[in-house]
Amino acid sequence: MEELALQLSADGIQKKVLFPGRGNVPDYADGTKVKFHYRSSLCDGTVLDDSRTMGGKSKPMELILGKKFKLPVWELVLGTMRLGEIAEFTCDVKHTALYPLVSQSLRNISVGKDPLEGQRHCCGIAQVHSHHSHGHKDLEKLQTKPQPLVFTMELLEVLPPGSFALETWAMSDEEKLAAVPQIHEEGNALFKQGDTAEAAEKYYTAIACLKNLQMKEQPGSEPWIKLDLMITPLMLNFCQCKLMLGQYYEVLEHCSSILNKYEDNVKAYFKRGKAHAAVWNEAEARADFQKVLELDSSLAPAVSKEIQAMEKRLREKKKRIKDVTKIFSPPAAPPLQLLRAETGDEAPEETLRFKGDMSSSPSTWTPSLIH
Structure with missing residues (x-):
């Protein structure tokens, strides 16, 4: 020693x-x-x-x-x-x-x-x-x-x-590339079994393998593009899992990243539209669904279903807001005849105003609209 x-x-x-x-x-x-x-x-x-x-x-x-x-x-x-x-x-x-x-x-x-x-795409020292x-x-x-x-x-x-079995981070570049199809299949199997979270982990692992290899290639080169085309379907599967898990902002981020490179990817528009709808971005959702129809008209029934679901949620939201607003709104002023019955016919105008007309006093309180 x-x-x-x-x-x-x-x-x-x-x-x-x-x-x-x-x-x-x-x-x-x-x-x-x-x-x-x-x-x-x-x-x-x-x-x-x-x-x-x-x-x-x-x-x-x-x-x-x-x-x-x-x-x-x-x-x-x-x-x-x-x-x-x-x-x-x-x-x-x-x-x-x-x-x-x-x-x-x-x-x-x-x-x-x-x-x-x-x-960055450069060596570690740089x-x-x-x-x-x-x-x-x-x-x-x-x-x-x-x-x-x-x-x-x-x-x-x-x-x-x-x-011990090698984990992906310990694999050589050749081993990582060879392992991706198997990891992809494992993710698909887990998804079919309903284990969405574990399926997402598998897709993420496969994506990380490919991104690790992609970092070593010149952006835009043929090998880089080939790897990117392998990453895209895995990323879409990952986004589907995230949609089902309710992690909508991740879906927005990843689908937008795909669409920045591949403007005609109908699946990315569809998943991003669903994520926009889930977080109340109505205009953005409609724009994405419209793009889906332009790219593939056969998806019209699926798009119609999503739009109808979004509109239903929006109506329910508006109703909840209206109901909450009613709860916190000040009561309506009682009729003048009722006040006279309570105070007598000779009640002075100042008394009537004080007891029945609350709107004459300014209020600094406004109701909070709960979504």
Whole structure:
């Protein structure tokens, strides 16, 4: 262990063992899967990321060694740890320059976003040293002024090569491309079984595989377009799941993205029209449904059904608003004859106005219309 520590020190990494773990240091051959918790901090103790709290949940990181992870120093330091060991590694800036890029991907994953969202079509070094915004102030600051970082690792599990099924993130480009049709079919099967949420996850996984490959191609090139044409039907399936799950704004976003590239995609117009109708965008919904009819007149019955459903919901909404308005409206003034009966024929005009004509006093209260 002392020899390993000396090797790390010579490479600009200082190791401090916080808990020794058990057994010997495992054989970390390429293809070994390691599961661990991590906390990334500045040298002043400011925490950047923590796998125990990221995304509002505790989820260990999984890494397969030898797969060219963008932060090689993690593979290096994990290779010195025993099972159950907790250790702190202070790493020189030469090992941490790519951390903003890695952190952005990990934060995206933790909230269910595409890990590549926000990254440009360029190499990692160019991304880190460009002025492109990560959307996180701490990462932007670290990108502008790289500095040493402290990584606190807890090694939870070590699995030798061949003892586990590869997840998509650990696949090679060839493996990802080959896996997409199978993942697509799994999504379709789950959808038919009524497991809409799980089907959406499958479609999302297939989309992420293809987008990962697409990022490595020149936008607009033949390989890029070929991948995009594979992504589109998966995205439409994903949108159908989101419609059924009531996540309408995601549908609006993704369908609009498709239509920005493929203006004649009738399915995208139809799904976007349904999403607009669901969030009370009547004019936008009608425009999308009209476009559907222009592109495919055979869909007239389906469009008519959706428009009728939208109009029914709009009528119901207007009725609810009217009913609520009635509840909170001030009562009508009683007849003059009733007031005279209560006050006597000789009641002065001022008394009549006070008791029966509330409209003569200005009111600052207005009813709240509840949808």
